Amino acid sequence: MPELHWIIFSYKIPAEPSSVRVRVWRNLKTLGVHYIQQSVCIFPYRDELMKKLKKLELLIAENGGETTFLKIEKLSAQSEPLILSEFNKERMIEYTEFIQEANKFLDEIENESKKANFSFSEIEENEVELRRLKKWLLLIKSRDYFLCELQDMSVALFEECNIAFERFTNHVYKHEGILEE
Structure with missing residues (x-):
C-alpha cells in the first residue's frame, strides 16, 4: 500500500443558524471523514476530497466561521492502525x-x-x-x-x-x- 498522507480539518461555526452546522456535518459525513473530536476530523488526502472541502470551507467562511487544514505526512505507528x-x-x-x-x-x-x-x-x-x-x-x-x-x-x-x-x-x-x- 502506498504511503498515506492525511488531512486534519477543524472548523468553528457560529451556533446560529444551526442549519449551517448541520449542513457542514452532513457534508463531512457524506465524504466519509472520521471525527477525532467535535468539529475536528481526519481523512486520507485525496484531490477530489480537497476540492469538496474547499467548497465547504467557503460555506463556513460565508457564515462567519473559521477552518483549519493540516496536512499530515505520517501518523504515528500507534495512531495509524487505530485511525x-x-x-x-x-x-x-x-x-x-x-x-x-x-x-x-x-x-x-x-x-x-x-x-x-x-x-x-x-x-x-x-x-x-x-x-x-x-x-x-x-x-x-x-x-x-x-x-x-x-x-x-x-x-x-x-x-x-x-x-x-x-x-x-x-x-x-x-x-x-x-x-x-
Whole structure:
C-alpha cells in the first residue's frame, strides 16, 4: 500500500443558524471523514476530497466561521492502525445496514414470486428499490477508502439482487404474454 498522507480539518461555526452546522456535518459525513473530536476530523488526502472541502470551507467562511487544514505526512505507528480501524468500523456499520436492506429486497422478490404476483406494478416498485440500493452502495464505496472487508460481500449481494430482479421481470413478461416460455 502506498504511503498515506492525511488531512486534519477543524472548523468553528457560529451556533446560529444551526442549519449551517448541520449542513457542514452532513457534508463531512457524506465524504466519509472520521471525527477525532467535535468539529475536528481526519481523512486520507485525496484531490477530489480537497476540492469538496474547499467548497465547504467557503460555506463556513460565508457564515462567519473559521477552518483549519493540516496536512499530515505520517501518523504515528500507534495512531495509524487505530485511525484505519475507525474508518473501517464506520464503513462496516454502513455495509451491514446495506446488506440487511439488500436481503429484504431478495426476500420481497422471493415472496412475490411464491405468490405469483407477477405484475408491472411490482416491477416498478422493485426497480425503484433496486436503484436506491445501487445508489446507496456506490455512496458507501465512494467513502470506503481502506477497502472494508464487507465491500466484496456487499457488491456480490447487490449483483444477486440484480439477477433476482431480472428473473422476476422475465416472469412478469412471460405472465403478461410479452415473452415466450
